[in-house]
Amino acid sequence: MELILDTANLDAIRELDSLLNVTGVTTNPSIIAKSGMSPEEVIDGLVGCLRPDQKIFIQTVRTDFEGMMEEARYICGLRPENMYVKIPVTHNGLRAIKAAKEEGLGVLATAIYSADEAFLAAMNGADYLAPYVNRMSNYGDGVAMVTELIQMLAVQGLPAKVIAASFKNSWQVHELIRAGIQAVTAPPEVVYSMIGHPGTEIAVSEFTRDWDAAFGRKTLR
Ligand code: E4P
Numbered sequence: 001m002e003l004i005l006d007t008a009n010l011d012a013i014r015e016l017d018s019l020l021n022v023t024g025v026t027t028n029p030s031i032i033a034k035s036g037m038s039p040e041e042v043i044d045g046l047v048g049c050l051r052p053d054q055k056i057f058i059q060t061v062r063t064d065f066e067g068m069m070e071e072a073r074y075i076c077g078l079r080p081e082n083m084y085v086k087i088p089v090t091h092n093g094l095r096a097i098k099a100a101k102e103e104g105l106g107v108l109a110t111a112i113y114s115a116d117e118a119f120l121a122a123m124n125g126a127d128y129l130a131p132y133v134n135r136m137s138n139y140g141d142g143v144a145m146v147t148e149l150i151q152m153l154a155v156q157g158l159p160a161k162v163i164a165a166s167f168k169n170s171w172q173v174h175e176l177i178r179a180g181i182q183a184v185t186a187p188p189e190v191v192y193s194m195i196g197h198p199g200t201e202i203a204v205s206e207f208t209r210d211w212d213a214a215f216g217r218k219t220l221r
Helices: 010-019 029-033 039-049 065-076 091-102 115-123 142-156 170-178 188-192 198-215
Strands: 002-006 024-026 055-059 083-088 107-112 128-131 161-164 183-186
Touching (some): 002 010, 002 055, 002 161, 002 188, 010 039, 010 188, 039 055, 065 083, 065 091, 083 091, 091 107, 091 115, 107 115, 115 128, 115 142, 128 142, 142 170, 161 170, 170 183
Parallel strands (some): 002 024, 002 183, 024 055, 083 107, 128 161
């Protein structure tokens, strides 16, 4: 499974990348707008702090077909490899996903609210599909809908990877890992909530205390 960070926070990316095997980073226009940095600073920062084998996903801002294609070519040209354009699955977006794949660009279909939207984007050749798990939960069971999508792609033999997005808690991530999700993109706070259980700290304190009491030191040798 690919673990992607859904953030423009470069410090959090560096920190989590040192702790975990991070496959890449996703952003969207809202994430960049709230980052306190200019779009150029975010893009340069991501290109600078991620290794060439790590993936970067940047979303189009324009909503017309020509604009999406222009931005898609710009985004995918930022690095020689592992650059993906995120394109929302609007009508113009579906057309742009088809055209971008015909040009051989890396494409993530985003702003997905239903398994059907995702499935048709997969038929257009999208490499990744980003269903918005938490936002989908306003319309039903987001986790169940994404689980259905995984099954639909498998039975139809489509190669697109589901990169579940819009997580608000680690349970949503956990359930989709259990269902066989190929990738998740989660904000740093959700990833941090999956590690550092208080019980782990207590256990380590007990080991140190017992060792120190028996041997009068806090080191193995
Ligand atoms: C990632 O690709 C999405 O843009 C993101 O996860 C949306 O998350 P939100 O629902 O927290 O805005």
